Every structure is written in structure tokens, then in C-alpha cells.
Amino acid sequence: MNLGIKNKKALITGASRGLGKSIAINLAREQVKVAVVARTEADLKQLMIKMGGEKMGHFSYVCDLTKDGMPEKAVREITEKFGNPDIIVNNLGGTLMVNDPFCPLVDWRKVWRINVEVAIELNNLLIPNMLKNKWGRIVHVSSISALEGQGPITYSAAKAALTAYSRSMGRFLAPDGIIMTSVLPGAVFTEGGYWDMASKDKPEHVRKYLDERMAIKRFGRPDEIGAVVTFLCSELASFCVGSTVVVDGGQGKNLFS
Numbered sequence: 001m002n003l004g005i006k007n008k009k010a011l012i013t014g015a016s017r018g019l020g021k022s023i024a025i026n027l028a029r030e031q032v033k034v035a036v037v038a039r040t041e042a043d044l045k046q047l048m049i050k051m052g053g054e055k056m057g058h059f060s061y062v063c064d065l066t067k068d069g070m071p072e073k074a075v076r077e078i079t080e081k082f083g084n085p086d087i088i089v090n091n092l093g094g095t096l097m098v099n100d101p102f103c104p105l106v107d108w109r110k111v112w113r114i115n116v117e118v119a120i121e122l123n124n125l126l127i128p129n130m131l132k133n134k135w136g137r138i139v140h141v142s143s144i145s146a147l148e149g150q151g152p153i154t155y156s157a158a159k160a161a162l163t164a165y166s167r168s169m170g171r172f173l174a175p176d177g178i179i180m181t182s183v184l185p186g187a188v189f190t191e192g193g194y195w196d197m198a199s200k201d202k203p204e205h206v207r208k209y210l211d212e213r214m215a216i217k218r219f220g221r222p223d224e225i226g227a228v229v230t231f232l233c234s235e236l237a238s239f240c241v242g243s244t245v246v247v248d249g250g251q252g253k254n255l256f257s
Contacts, residue, residue, distance in 0.1 A: 011035045011089070016039070019185065035085065087233045093158075093159070115155070138178065147246075181242065184245065220247070
């Protein structure tokens, strides 16, 4: 299937591991030129090798986007050396292990920053060029937690906000050829991730979780999310205006997902 994005340029945040890594590799397979951003240089180097490196037009940038002023600095330097992206995948996010429902506001702000604010800041900097070109794809990696109680309150609230932003902004951008969407993964097994550690430390808990919560009776694989995101980055996703796509193995029980 021709996705119509050969030689397009994509920017992916949180790209060095897990879902971000899978998304980058999937887009590279479609001959998209990919700029990957993450904090860990060694992981990005390995990813660049897997994608074919700079000779294939790919680019890596090491930084912590949650720091004040860093999104603006990153965009300036990436666009100077790589060019303006046609595709943005805002994959950066996480719970930051903030599990206390009564946590101080400083913790709320940290969770908001990594899951919502950085994405909006990057979009505001990069969308004007997409408007000029009358084409763009922006995908936000949200979570099934956005729809129902499936994680810490801070994380669920932040992902719900990101999903609502995607839906509303998607409608606003659509007349100019820019398709903004969100993907809501369920429990995905990633090397070194939460479920990897839990499988070793709490195997009974994991078995119970898979049996009771996952209709498919297993965790998702990063490539299963990466493939859906890649489609949403494509020319074929032109009717997916503000779409909220749940990819959760039947984990969620929301009737309208």
C-alpha cells in the first residue's frame, strides 16, 4: 500500500525507546526522512543506525524538551539543519510516577508539561509552515487513560486534555490540509518499561491483569501502535479529522472509543 509520504519530513519526540522508536522505524520504512528527539544520546545513535542514518536523510537531536525554552531552541536548530517537518508525532509523555491523588501542584505541572504543554508549544512553532504548504499530519500519542480510570489521576487528566485538544484543533486545521489526530494505546510491553519490570517482579499480578483486563489476553507490541500512527501520518488519513483512535487490545470499556 502506497501511503503517499515518501520523502516527507517527520519529527518524533520521545523517540529513543518504546513507542517512539517503533514509530520512527515504521516511518523510515516508508522512506520518510525522520528527525528523532530524546534525552539519551546512546539510544538515539542506535536508532539512527537502525533507520539507515544521516545518509538516508534522518537526523537526531539530544535534549530534554521539558526544560523551559528548550522546544523553541530545538525547533530552531532542527529546522536549520533538517528542515521544516511535514509530520509531527508528539510521543513524549509519561506518568513520572506521580501516583498520589493529592500531590502538590508542582507535580501536576510536571505531568502537564511532559504530556501536554510541550506538544502544544512544538505545534505552535511548526504549524505555520504547514499552513503555508497546505499539508501536514500531527499525531498525539495519548492513552486509554484519557477515557477512563486506567492510571494515575494526574496522568489521566493530562492525556484527556491532550485528546480534547487534538479533537478541537483538528477541526480548526482541517480546511488547510492539516490532519491532527490522537492515538490511545492500552498496555504495551516495552523493553525496560513498566510491564517488563512487573513481569519479573510481580508475575502473578501481570497474569491477573492480562486475564481480567486485556480482552486479547496479552500486552500490545510497540509495532502495533507504530503501524497505526504511520497510517495516520499518511496521505490516506485525509478524512481522519480530529480522530481519536483507540489501540488497546480490548482493554478499555468505553462504549464510544
